[in-house]
Amino acid sequence: MRKPLVAGNWKMNLLVADAVKLVEGLKPLVREVSGVDIVVCPTFAALYAVGQALKGSNVKLGGQNCYVKESGAFTGEISPQMLLDVGCTWTIVGHSERRQYFKESDAFLNEKLKFALASGLKVMFCIGETLEERQGGKMNDVLTRQVTEGLKGLSETDFDKVAVAYEPVWAIGTGVTATPEQAEEAHAFVRGLMKAQFGGNVSDAVRIQYGGSVKADNARELMVKPNVDGALVGGASLKADGFAAIVKGAI
Numbered sequence: 001m002r003k004p005l006v007a008g009n010w011k012m013n014l015l016v017a018d019a020v021k022l023v024e025g026l027k028p029l030v031r032e033v034s035g036v037d038i039v040v041c042p043t044f045a046a047l048y049a050v051g052q053a054l055k056g057s058n059v060k061l062g063g064q065n066c067y068v069k070e071s072g073a074f075t076g077e078i079s080p081q082m083l084l085d086v087g088c089t090w091t092i093v094g095h096s097e098r099r100q101y102f103k104e105s106d107a108f109l110n111e112k113l114k115f116a117l118a119s120g121l122k123v124m125f126c127i128g129e130t131l132e133e134r135q136g137g138k139m140n141d142v143l144t145r146q147v148t149e150g151l152k153g154l155s156e157t158d159f160d161k162v163a164v165a166y167e168p169v170w171a172i173g174t175g176v177t178a179t180p181e182q183a184e185e186a187h188a189f190v191r192g193l194m195k196a197q198f199g200g201n202v203s204d205a206v207r208i209q210y211g212g213s214v215k216a217d218n219a220r221e222l223m224v225k226p227n228v229d230g231a232l233v234g235g236a237s238l239k240a241d242g243f244a245a246i247v248k249g250a251i
């Protein structure tokens, strides 16, 4: 059995006081939850304060992104070491907004993934097709490229620390969720790719989260699918009760 992983990606939202308030509200709601890995990914500015607020709780801290160097003259970037320093155990790499708005390529994301892992972080590695790609019948090609290039060079043991997040771009922030059947089909396809590239041990064990307009009322029907091992949640992770309900939907 794969342990579900439910993460909140807060994106560029919440000032520090509101971020702390959110996790103070969340902690008691999920205190009794076991059997689910729970992560929140605040803005960089709020990481330290949220990390302090999460001390001793079952909610882990993650970054939304990181760079491929430990330190130096890279204005505006943050290193995995800095994320670890403020209490992160996870980071997201390759979110579609990074790919789309910041032109992050498969090769660069592969470098980021490897550097984050080598630095000691666990990584949620995002993949997913756009609406145009899906409608053009290119979904499988796109996912194949993102998995093949993005995960290139990883070894079996790395996958203790990597989860893959399937996030169809057309479902992110749009209110349009993939149906549980669409999600399951894509997840099964991705798991097959993992099997071909890394073997059965990895493909059996790797967690594949679904992301894209996950809410309290659709979370369970998605996560009950055999190949859906949790969720990466944007908008609905900004409210403690809604996010806690999604977490509980994974059990």
Ligand code: PGA
Pocket (backbone or CB within 6 Å): 009, 167, 171, 172, 173, 174, 175, 211, 212, 213, 214, 232, 233, 234, 235, 236
């Ligand atoms: P959404 O975002 O839940 O707001 O659609 C998901 C994501 O981008 O991770």
